[in-house]
Amino acid sequence: MSRILRIELRRSFGIATIVMVVVVGAIMLYAAPQRWSSSWMELMMVQREYLVLLWPLAISAGAYQARREHRSKVDELFASTARPRFQRVVPTLGAVGISVVAGYLLMIAVAAPWIWDTARYLPAAAFAVAAVGVLSVIAAAWLGMAVGRLLPSPVTAPLLGVGALAYLAFLPFALEEWLGALISPMADMGSFHDFQTISGRVSAGQAVFLAGLAVAAVVLLAAGSPRARLTALLPALLGLGLGVVVMPHGDDYVYPATDRVAQELVCAPDLPRVCVSRVHEGLLPEVVPKARQALALLAKVPGAPTAAEEKTVTYFEKDAPRPTHGPEIVTIPITVDREGHLAWPGLVVPRMLDAAGADGLGCEHGGAPDEVARAAGSWLSGVEPVAEPEESPETNQEAIALWNDLRKLPEREALARVTALREAVVTCKQTITLGPVKAP
Amino acid sequence: MMRAVSAAETAPTGYAWAVHAEELRVRAGRHLAVDGLDLALGTGVHGLLGPNGAGKTTLMRALATVVKPAGGRLTLLGQAADGHTDLRRVRRGIGYLPQQFGFYPRFTVREFIEYMAWLKEMPKAAIPGAVQRAIDRVGLSGKANARMKTLSGGMQRRAGIAQAIVNDPEVLLLDEPTVGLDPEQRLDFRELIRDLGVNSCVLVSTHLVEDVAVACSDVVLINEGRLVFQGTPDELVAYGDHGGAGDSPAERGYSSLLRRHRGEVAR
Numbered sequence: 200m201s202r203i204l205r206i207e208l209r210r211s212f213g214i215a216t217i218v219m220v221v222v223v224g225a226i227m228l229y230a231a232p233q234r235w236s237s238s239w240m241e242l243m244m245v246q247r248e249y250l251v252l253l254w255p256l257a258i259s260a261g262a263y264q265a266r267r268e269h270r271s272k273v274d275e276l277f278a279s280t281a282r283p284r285f286q287r288v289v290p291t292l293g294a295v296g297i298s299v300v301a302g303y304l305l306m307i308a309v310a311a312p313w314i315w316d317t318a319r320y321l322p323a324a325a326f327a328v329a330a331v332g333v334l335s336v337i338a339a340a341w342l343g344m345a346v347g348r349l350l351p352s353p354v355t356a357p358l359l360g361v362g363a364l365a366y367l368a369f370l371p372f373a374l375e376e377w378l379g380a381l382i383s384p385m386a387d388m389g390s391f392h393d394f395q396t397i398s399g400r401v402s403a404g405q406a407v408f409l410a411g412l413a414v415a416a417v418v419l420l421a422a423g424s425p426r427a428r429l430t431a432l433l434p435a436l437l438g439l440g441l442g443v444v445v446m447p448h449g450d451d452y453v454y455p456a457t458d459r460v461a462q463e464l465v466c467a468p469d470l471p472r473v474c475v476s477r478v479h480e481g482l483l484p485e486v487v488p489k490a491r492q493a494l495a496l497l498a499k500v501p502g503a504p505t506a507a508e509e510k511t512v513t514y515f516e517k518d519a520p521r522p523t524h525g526p527e528i529v530t531i532p533i534t535v536d537r538e539g540h541l542a543w544p545g546l547v548v549p550r551m552l553d554a555a556g557a558d559g560l561g562c563e564h565g566g567a568p569d570e571v572a573r574a575a576g577s578w579l580s581g582v583e584p585v586a587e588p589e590e591s592p593e594t595n596q597e598a599i600a601l602w603n604d605l606r607k608l609p610e611r612e613a614l615a616r617v618t619a620l621r622e623a624v625v626t627c628k629q630t631i632t633l634g635p636v637k638a639p
Numbered sequence: 640m641m642r643a644v645s646a647a648e649t650a651p652t653g654y655a656w657a658v659h660a661e662e663l664r665v666r667a668g669r670h671l672a673v674d675g676l677d678l679a680l681g682t683g684v685h686g687l688l689g690p691n692g693a694g695k696t697t698l699m700r701a702l703a704t705v706v707k708p709a710g711g712r713l714t715l716l717g718q719a720a721d722g723h724t725d726l727r728r729v730r731r732g733i734g735y736l737p738q739q740f741g742f743y744p745r746f747t748v749r750e751f752i753e754y755m756a757w758l759k760e761m762p763k764a765a766i767p768g769a770v771q772r773a774i775d776r777v778g779l780s781g782k783a784n785a786r787m788k789t790l791s792g793g794m795q796r797r798a799g800i801a802q803a804i805v806n807d808p809e810v811l812l813l814d815e816p817t818v819g820l821d822p823e824q825r826l827d828f829r830e831l832i833r834d835l836g837v838n839s840c841v842l843v844s845t846h847l848v849e850d851v852a853v854a855c856s857d858v859v860l861i862n863e864g865r866l867v868f869q870g871t872p873d874e875l876v877a878y879g880d881h882g883g884a885g886d887s888p889a890e891r892g893y894s895s896l897l898r899r900h901r902g903e904v905a906r
Contacts, residue, residue: 276740
């Protein structure tokens with residue numbers, strides 16, 4: 200059997216399918232690596248999103264393969280052989296399945312070196328997301344074969360591809376969110392933050408539905424009579440029914456869901472304490488020197504922070520936990536660039552120094568105005584305020600003006616103003632300025 | 640009146656029939672292409688003759704278990720082949736070259752025959768040797784690794800014969816096997832089927848009466864789905880003495896028998 204499978208792989212459209220999936224997949228991935236450069240989970244989710252093209256490709260490849268069977272006119276010859284039809288289709292099913300799976304997995308292999316150094320956290324959920332992706336391309340390719348066998352026309356493959364694209368692009372949005380996510384392997388795979396995950400129940404529901412679809416395709420392919428073809432509906436409906444049972448419904452369906460383990464802090468071994476989220480553990484070597492530099496500059500402020508941590512709170516969670524760290528901890532702003540490294544590393548220290556290390560995260564009003572916070576930070580570092588990328592120049596101009604004003608003041612006065620600013624942010628004052636400090 | 644129209648009359652005593660049809664009826668679409676055929680075939684080479692539309696291909700397809708009989712009885716290798724029983728064991732003993740030989744064009748000759756051997760459920764260990772033997776027997780050793788689509792029509796036909804014989808079938812059904820073969824290849828083919836007929840029941844459907852006369856030990860002539868004649872090539876030739884058209888004695892016998900049968904049907 201393995202020898203026959205190898206022959207099928209070599210002589211079917213297997214190699215072409217692998218190349219097609221890998222090339223299309225790699226082009227999509229590398230067209231926007233910043234979408235998946237921060238973590239393995241992000242990569243798996245983005246790959247699932249790209250099923251919008253890979254699925255139609257897989258289904259068309261299956262239909263094209265089925266057309267080979269039709270054009271070769273082997274039905275009569277094969278029907279005279281001892282192997283029953285369901286066994287006869289195994290090598291072709293195997294070859295097509297292996298091809299699309301190989302293509303899908305090779306896509307990961309092509310992307311892996313890009314984030315190998317920086318992406319350390321590999322949760323089990325990432326494997327589940329990839330496994331559902333694998334199952335989805337198998338189901339698509341086999342479904343294509345089954346339909347291609349029933350309708351062996353030259354237009355079947357392209358029409359199926361267009362149909363699959365329309366199915367993925369439109370149908371999920373016409374349904375409730377959880378149901379859309381069940382029937383579409385690419386729905387709700389968009390990434391909103393680096394701690395995102397897909398729950399086990401969601402992956403299990405999708406896997407059950409797709410397995411039903413794959414079995415239905417096999418039954419349809421092996422069926423020799425119209426009645427037997429009708430029985431193919433059974434596994435499809437069973438898969439849908441079980442998937443509906445397994446999938447979280449209504450309020451239980453959370454998107455985007457957060458991975459608490461990914462949010463956990465991982466700290467550098469020595470002091471002062473510098474911690475990042477587990478998902479960004481690979482960035483620790485880049486972050487630690489900058490964070491410690493910022494802590495050293497902040498040290499001149501009375502009551503200055505003594506530790507630095509990444510902010511792991513997300514705004515997508517229901518009842519999102521408020522940040523628990525106190526004023527003794529300064530937030531490290533972490534954004535991952537397209538290479539998987541720290542984005543704008545030159546801005547890490549300035550942003551940590553903003554408002555003298557106070558971020559007002561626990562406040563209703565959200566801390567100091569940007570230009571004020573930035574001017575205070577720049578006074579601590581002695582470096583002119585630096586604009587955020589794509590920021591309007593006015594904000595930074597105002598920050599520079601305030602910074603220049605601070606520099607003209609005696610050092611004690613300037614420090615008192617900066618300290619007061621920090622205190623105002625920490626205590627959640629509504630009006631926060633760099634104005635003169637009133638005598639107590 | 641023709642002789643030897645029933646299988647029972649021509650059956651050698653104690654013959655173990657590999658193929659036995661009684662009142663066999665087989666449809667080709669809506670048309671009853673085989674209509675009450677009695678036929679018994681044992682070891683040897685049997686030539687199946689008949690005009691276009693006589694039901695030869697439909698009969699071959701029924702014997703290859705590709706189509707279910709619409710009525711009557713069909714026994715292959717001692718087992719009923721009526722579509723209600725498991726045909727797997729029977730099919731393991733059958734080799735079949737359809738009139739329209741389909742193949743995967745990207746496969747090499749060796750790969751395709753190996754694939755067919757797998758489909759015929761041959762033991763895994765026996766496949767490589769059997770494939771090589773089949774390729775050698777049809778004279779395609781030099782083309783074993785050539786892709787099927789690159790072969791000439793005659794070579795493709797020989798590959799078709801190779802796949803049919805790869806499992807050393809007890810019943811070998813060859814529908815128009817000599818189409819596309821050059822004269823030298825036809826001579827080789829005759830030699831091959833004579834050799835195969837020593838131990839197997841070989842049924843060769845063809846329009847070439849001369850091939851049958853030379854290579855077959857038994858001639859089966861059907862018309863309008865019924866058996867017209869079954870006998871030896873000499874007996875076929877003998878019918879040519881009573882008239883009939885054709886360049887050779889066998890052809891004259893063939894046409895004479897057909898003419899008589901048509902006359903009988905008309906009456």
